[in-house]
Amino acid sequence: MGAAMSVWEVVLRSVAVLAAFLVLPLLVGFMEHKVMAHMQARLGPMYAGGFHGWAQLIADAAKFVQKDDLLPTAADKGVFRLAPSLALIPYLVALAVVPLSPSIVGADAPASAVVVLAATAVGVLGGLMAGWASANKYSLLGGLRSAAQLIAYELPMVLAVASVALAAGTLSLTGIATEWRPWWLLWQLPAAFVFLAGGCAEIQRPPFDMPLADSEIVFGPYTEYSGLRFALFLLAEYAGIVLMSLLMSVMFLGAWHGPWSGPLGWLWTILKAVPIAFLFLWFRNSWPRLREDQLQRFAWLVLVPLALVQLLITAVGVVMMR
Amino acid sequence: MSVDLPMPKLGPVSEHAPKPIKVVLNWGRRYSLWVFNFGLACCAIEFIAGSASNHDFIRLGVIPFAPGPRQADLMIVSGTVTDKMGPAVRRLYDQMAEPKYVISFGSCSNSGGPYWDSYSVTKGVDQIIPVDVYVPGCPPRPESLLQGIIRLQEKIAGETLSSAGLAEKQRRTYAGHRRATAPEVTRGLVSRP
């Protein structure tokens, strides 16, 4: 965060990040509606807004602000009210440090890769608080599951990020993307896989959605939430997809590297993130939910060893190239 | 056993919104009906047909992703409501956040249907919760459900919401013209002699 930034620039950047934070998740949400529908031979929303239901999520938002804001009698009121914002704001912070091109970045931090990891780690605290404060046994179970999942998947994710950071010799996302070379696609492939799986688990998307498993524990931590607070959780979920896709694009797919990448670098970054977001939706539609023990087994027996092996490969590569 | 439920109220925005905003709000409610299916008998199969690929009521903004009553806006009671089940129906209705709507789907939930003469069947779900749209049929076609949803959407588009109105609705139509809580909606007949 350069000291040379004027107040206006700070305001402008904040507004831009906030706008992206509010718009991109809606786009992903709508994409999910349509992708899911067509993967099930349906059409998806068609009426809201006229043309192919483009305004479905806006209608959802307009609806959610009108809903009665229920507060369970037995709930821990303060924590219950605080939880949605705690789930949402870390993603906002994380999105601010993700670069779209060397110049387009909300706030360029020297260790932005760690900022992102720290922010997502804090974000899951929101789900935990919601689960506990709702005074509902399903919520509590969901909170437990998300805690277990977070602990299990944070380690491989950190290792995967460590691998690319080691390869690039920097902890800054901008630096990592600048150092990126096309052959890293192969070199860092295991790390990319680990990051994809870990990211999917971190934002609790199917098939890693045990904390929300609607056929087992109603809706996990969000069971008691209605109206705007529930909408904030939903927004956090889609913001998570946006964040993870952008991170994949920046760290493993070379972000703005591509033809005419000078002025259109940001477009490349986004274009590379879209297929990743599509992957998250595709996984959701194709695979059943993992069982809790399968989830833990996958994290500890597949992802962690894989990430460690990748770290070794990266280290050897870095040493040999020097 | 009566729990003193707080009076329902609207979310922060809709209460004091000026008129043009209310049109937008009504539009939002109209096309975002997160549905909560109370499938109690064979009509539930037709409901499922309505949600599946051939009919796909998500086109109309009826979104079946609400895992619990808290997130739902629309409850579709499809099937025979029995006096034993009545309190559960009522409890889940009470757990939904206002503004909420109910579609009674099929003859059984409209009026008891073929079982109206049975000792154990509630004579229509409107005895225990206020119903917005009645869809006839035994079971109705999936298209009937879609038409019922469209009628509900017309109704929502013309609505003016207020907390006072919600309270009035609650006072007027619950449990056979009286206010009652979930445990009280069981008919006297099935209580212990």
Next chain:
Amino acid sequence: MTALDVALVGFGLLALAGALLAVTTRHIVHAALWLVVALGSLAGVYLVLGAEIVALVQLLVYVGAIVVLVLFALMVTRSPIGPSRDHATSPAHRGVAAVIAAGLVALLLAVLLPIAGSGAVTRQVTSNRALGADLFGTWAWPFELLSLLLLASLVAALAIARSRAVTGKEDA
């Protein structure tokens, strides 16, 4: 007094308040959440002092992992909503704790005050590279020893858990 000073004092006070509330509250889960506040503002203090990477690791490890683990343990065992009498301590207990805490504070102050008194602390931004070199050069041995300690405790915990499971029920 610069903005950094204000931020430092603010984060410091917040950390202090969070820590005090964490030990005094009767709500056991709130205690864990106040711990989040305390650790988070400590990260803020690091950030203000220019140790960005330490601040982030503080967040990642302490807030993201350790508090989550604490919350997990609380949820698995007993985490009532509202003040719980079970966790109340006797006045004597509290007195002893207060005395020990006061002694600890006095000790720390005795060590820290002379350093603090010797003039203004200059804020120096540590680069990640320098931090890495320090950590894996000068401090490599303590670092490795620490990890060995953690590993030993991990193995011990596992051993205890497994022996219970084996002697308890065969199907476990």
Next chain:
Amino acid sequence: MSERGFLPGVFKGLGITMKTMARPAVTHEYPDARPDLPPRSRGVIALVEENCTSCMLCARECPDWCIYIEGHKETIPATTPGGRERQRNVLDRFAIDYALCMYCGICVEVCPFDALYWSPQFEYAEFDIQDLLHEKERLGQWVQTVPVPPALDERAPDAAEVVSANKPPRVPRPAAAAGDATGAVSAAGEAPVRRERPAGGDRPARAERPAPEAAAGAPTDATTDAATPATRDAEPAAPPEPPEPAVPAEPPVAPEEETS
């Protein structure tokens, strides 16, 4: 997670969803496109009021007791001097409670005078449950939507309705020809082919044939025969809108889909 077949299964799942996505959706867009209803689907029961003799058979056979019939007797003066006065039933009220109806069709089966017909119309969801009680006026309006019965099979004999309608018409009695058509059909301005009760008729015209002009205009082709209660073009799937019922029953945005 068995060792064999785990990975292939994972990719197979991805393949199936992708293949489905590549294909067009199967969804019927109901409010925009009329549903393709089977001609014999049970949507609503239409009443041809003129055919009803208030015999109460339907009401008594109804398992749900959802049919309400009220009538009174009228004395018809003797037609010949010195003859005996006769009595006949006059229908005052005929109502079906569709909130209760179980759509079994027993009333349609049991009606000896073909007063009740199945119509595939289903668009009559209501805000008030009392509006689901269709009185005879509304039941009469549904007659518009009753489709021509199709042949059961390619080479099967014609449906009974078609056969009876295709018989050469008898010479109508004067009384029948002067019959006042009060039903909704004539209101629709189409050929009044419904068997009409003679104005001063002695008994309901069981043997009455359709009015001559309708029978003459009826094509002989069985599938397009028009001599059924609702004489219309032979498009069972696209019934024209019934005349405006008491409460509008059609969808708000339903455009008229005219296929022919």
